[in-house]
Amino acid sequence: MNTSKVMAQEVIIQVDNIDTSKPGNVLVMLYSDKGFPKDHQQALEIKSFPATQHSYLVNFLSVPDTFAIKILHDEDENGEVTKNWTGILPAEGLGFSNGAKLFLGPPSFKSAKLDLSNVIQPIKINIIYP
Numbered sequence: 751m752n753t754s755k756v757m758a759q760e761v762i763i764q765v766d767n768i769d770t771s772k773p774g775n776v777l778v779m780l781y782s783d784k785g786f787p788k789d790h791q792q793a794l795e796i797k798s799f800p801a802t803q804h805s806y807l808v809n810f811l812s813v814p815d816t817f818a819i820k821i822l823h824d825e826d827e828n829g830e831v832t833k834n835w836t837g838i839l840p841a842e843g844l845g846f847s848n849g850a851k852l853f854l855g856p857p858s859f860k861s862a863k864l865d866l867s868n869v870i871q872p873i874k875i876n877i878i879y880p
Contacts, residue, residue, distance in 0.1 A: 764872040774825035818862040821845035843877040
């Protein structure tokens with residue numbers, strides 16, 4: 751049996767800096783290398799919470815050895831990153847694992863990935879607003 755494919759490890763994500771003055775939900779998405787960060791359909795799991803607290807602890811029970819996290823404050827509750835007037839830049843708050851940031855586009859999986867064997871829990875991720 752190839753143990754690198756076994757997903758039985760829990761991780762805890764601490765989502766911080768939620769702007770409770772904004773409406774909507776906070777989506778916390780767990781990804782393998784497929785679809786990150788744009789294709790929400792390919793996320794391994796998505797958890798959603800109302801944006802009524804400044805911080806949340808979120809746990810995922812089945813995590814691959816290498817993974818990435820994306821957080822979206824989905825103000826208009828359309829399940830997607832809404833863009834500002836430029837059509838390029840996000841108009842909603844975002845956060846990524848490993849401190850990955852937007853720079854001329856979304857971060858790569860490589861810049862956001864975490865190795866399960868090296869994570870210190872909880873994994874703290876701040877939402878950054880435009």
